[in-house]
């Protein structure tokens with residue numbers, strides 16, 4: 291693949307709502323778009339790092355730095371045939387997974403466009419339709435969470451995820467169960483807001499037939515999660531704790547989780563996402579695709595990876611219109627049936643990037659050549 295030029299753009303896109311988790315809230319999406327140009331084709335990737343290092347250690351600025359200083363120069367000076375070569379090329383650099391994933395994802399898109407096949411197909415995906423759920427942030431009141439649950443159930447979303455934190459947990463889950471019944475596919479995500487001192491709260495949550503409790507304990511822990519899992523019948527799902535297939539193997543061997551959330555950015559790209567998927571499939575551990583409030587580009591990558599067969603639980607990839615007045619892809623990612631997205635069949639990510647919209651939201655850009 292002869293790469294002629296790589297463009298890096300920082301975008302600030304206003305969100306249609308304020309998204310709050312146990313570690314902060316945001317109403318502007320600050321992220322990087324990577325465009326890789328080669329012989330008339332462009333591949334797109336998106337960095338899912340947040341502006342501040344609270345979800346993980348990366349930020350928009352650290353990703354820009356890693357791309358500019360290390361990853362883009364390495365890619366521009368090394369001949370590559372396939373996206374897996376990019377994964378190998380970046381392996382000696384420790385962590386900085388979101389930076390690696392942004393560029394590797396753009397190469398996957400480019401590669402599948404050159405082959406004339408969809409990204410889903412290039413990854414070995416099988417589905418033509420995927421089921422999706424929705425992630426509801428922490429709201430000022432339980433009543434406001436209930437209103438959102440009602441709206442999104444009405445849209446047919448196949449899984450409701452609610453964010454919890456100490457003081458905003460059992461009440462939320464109980465109210466949802468009392469209002470909407472036991473059949474609603476419901477889960478809670480704690481973003482590491484609890485410790486083993488909160489075992490009583492976890493045991494209370496265990497009574498509500500949740501599909502899973504996501505990342506209750508520390509972001510860097512798998513030992514206490516294993517202890518906690520022994521106390522609960524609800525499966526624990528790991529998000530922040532899993533950065534690669536080795537983390538997945540160790541967590542599964544220890545019994546720290548029954549489910550894994552694969553976020554392409556957090557694990558360093560689509561190649562590593564596939565490895566984790568394959569390993570979990572062999573171990574009978576279901577996976578699902580977590581969201582990072584992506585623009586349409588990241589959303590399209592999430593749709594593609596979700597077509598692999600062991601993605602058996604609906605992910606967080608909700609419709610573009612939930613997040614954006616105007617997405618940077620056209621048409622936006624929209625439901626084709628209640629709670630379902632169609633997997634594009636056209637080459638690459640299968641969505642056209644709207645360069646006017648990109649220009650409107652761009653606050654910084656740089657171009658790199660071999």
Ligand SMILES: O=C(O)CCC(=O)C1=CC=C[C@@H](O)[C@@H]1C(=O)O
Nearest residue numbers: 311345425580581582583584606
């Ligand atoms: O709608 C989405 O894209 C999912 C958003 C979501 O739940 C998350 C996004 C970013 C960081 C976290 O707060 C969180 C998660 O942990 O899954």
Ligand SMILES: [Mg+2]
Nearest residue numbers: 479504505529
């Ligand atoms: Mg999470």
